Amino acid sequence: MDVEPALIFVLAAVAVVVVVRWVAGRTGLPAAALLPVIGIGYAVLPGPNIPLDPDLVLAFVLPPLLYSAALDSSMIAISRNLRTVVSLSVLLVLLTALLIGLGFAWFVTGATLAAGIAVGAAVAPPDPVAALAVGRKVGLPPRIITLIQGEGLLNDATALTILSVAVAAATGDRFSAPAALGRFLLAAAGGVAVGALTAFAVRLLSRPLSGDPIMANAVSLATPFCAYLLGEVIHVSGVLAVVVAGLIVGHHTPRSASGAGRLQTNAVWRLVDFLLEGFVFLLIGQQLPAIIRGLAGYDTATVVVAVSIAVGVTLLLRPLWLILTLLVPAALHTRWSGDSTAGTTSARWTAREVAVLSWAGTRGVISLAAIFTLPLVTEAGADFPARDLLLFCTVVVVLVTLVGQGLTFAPMVRTLGLRADDNDQALLRNQARAASVEAALTALDELQEQHHDDIGDEMIETMREQLRARLSRYRDRLSLLRDNDSADVPISPQYEAALHVRRVAIDAQREEFLRWRDAGRLPDAGLRVLERELDLEERLLPDRPARR
Structure with a gap:
């Protein structure tokens, strides 16, 4: 193996990712949209390209990315918005795959219903990386961020399960709708169980390892791969297992991990995300020239019709589906108020929220990895129906959404003026800070009563004065925030x-x-x-x- 060219390529890729991240930070453009464009530019130059290996992506890239996103999500917030999350990550994915499948079966020469559903399943799940990067920078409300996160965590499992059923039907296995539904439910339930079991095992290891951040990080890095592998071995959704494990572990980490361990774990996962996402988006652009060469056997009209169906359904169905939610009875619109006293209230979606969520449906690496898993031939020895055309349609959908929507998402959000109320969020955080200091003062009083002889009054009084000074600052800050009428923090x-x-x-x-x-x-x-x-x-x- 010639190591030097490979090492040069990896170093060059890291340099590109770093530079693009620097440019993105100063221009406001999402790196996830810029990197595929650079990948396309590199692909047309002379020299070696790296083909996208779907098995490698699904086994080694997707689990850590999903797990890291799950750790950074809120299980409580997702559960409060579960109806909407399920609507987007399950029902909308199913409908997208079905409509694209029907469109291909009716209007694309050489494509079958199963092949169409396969490409529909591949392009159905949005990749939230670009939307979340922009959304956090422009200050989207926490509810919108939660929905984008929750949808991105759960839709991959839905899409991959649909894809496996469609491929089985296209390659010769007898298709049965009840059997397909049963397989889907079994994969989902099994994935949840495997994820919960993995999280339980991690929690058992967390306490004895909490004093050694290095060992705790090793367990954290291994967790997504263990969950995915266990799920795949017993033929349930490994992707869903990773997500469930991440949500549960992230929810319990504040109690089970030490402060030093949390600081180091957060730093490690941020680096993993940065490098993996950068390489993945570069790879997306590099696949286009090779896929275009595979279209030699298709006439232009067929390609145009197929691409139009894939892109049209992907772009139009999402806003239509969200608009339908405006017509649903208000009791079904579970809204998180986000303040310290309220839990959930009933309210309808606003038009601005629908517009932002509609434009947040960027597709990414999971779509390409999924479509590349299509076999070259069926069990009967025939070529897989319109495989090269399906690959091309998927790449076009990814580039149109990732580059087109990714680059225009921030201007759209700013134009609509949909942003979080920073003052309310700062008020809530300072209320929590003040409450924590009051709890600490109460604990000191109890400590002084119980261990008066063991711990000197002077030591406790010193700590009490420090806490009182901190509480005074927090109360002054709270007064300033409460008197502020603006959404911006004073x-x-x-x-x-x-x-x-x-x-x-x-x-x-x-x-x-x-x-x-x-x-x-x-x-x-x-x-x-x-x-x-x-x-x-x-x-x-x-x-x-x-x-x-």
Whole structure:
């Protein structure tokens, strides 16, 4: 094996991903939309390309990405919006696959219903990476973010199950609607069970390993692969198993993991997401030239009709489906109010919410990985019906949604003016902070009563004064937030000045440590310990003080 060209290619890809991320951060354009365009540009140049291996993507790329997204999601928020999430991730995926299948069977020469449903299943599940990246940057309301996250977590399992049934029908297995439904329900129920079992095992390991962040991270990195492998071995949805495991583990992590473990785990998964997503979106663009070469046996009219059906149904059905939700009785619209006192209320979707969710349906790597799993020949030895055409339609849908919708999503959200109420969110966070300090003061009172002889009053009083000072700051901040009539968080000059003073002090301490190291008075091992203390303290300071 020639290692040097492969190493050069990997380093070049990392450089491209880093540069695109830098450009995206300064222009507001989503990296997920820019990288496929660069991939296409590279693919047309002379030199080697990397073909997309669907088995590799499904087994080694998809599980960690889904697991990381599940860890970052809210099981409570998704459960509060479960009707809508199921509507988008199950019912809409089923309907999309069926309509595209019927369109191909009726209007595309050489395509069968099963082949059409296969491509429909591949393009049905949106990939939320681009939409979430933009949505968080422009400040979409938490409910919209939750729905995009929840849909993206669950729709892959639906799509892959439909695809497997369609491929079985297209390659010669006898198709039965009741049997297909039973297979779907069994795969879903089994996937949930496997995910819950995996999460239970991880929780058992978490407590004894909580004191060693390295070992805890090793378990965390292995978890999605274990869940996926176990699901696939017993022939249930490995994808759903990964998602369920991630949601449960993420929900219990605040209790089961140590602070040091959580900090390190978050950093590790952010790096995994950054690299995997970057490589994947580069690979998407590289597949186009090879797929176009496979269209030599199709006339232009057939290609145009097939692409029009795939793109048309994908783009039009989603807003139509969401608009139908406006006609559903209000009791079925479970809405999360997001404040500290309310749970759920009944309210209808607004037109702006429907518009934003409609344009958030970007497709990505799961669509390409799914369609590439189509076999070359059927069991009877014949070519799979219109396979090259199905590949091309899928790539076009991915590029149209990923690039077209991805690049226009942020301007659309800004035009509609749909954004989170930053003041309400800051108010809720500061209420929680104040409540936590009050709980700590109560705990100190109980500690003083129970262990008065073991712990000195002076030590407890010192901690109590620190907590009271912190509580006073939080209450002052709450007063400012409550009196604010704007959706934007009010700027507090005193608060910002305090942050600036603390940053100056941390920088001065860090420089003094370096002077000691450079003078030979402090070994590098000691420097790293002291730097970590300052880094953790600096990590507590907000990036944007006004959002506190």
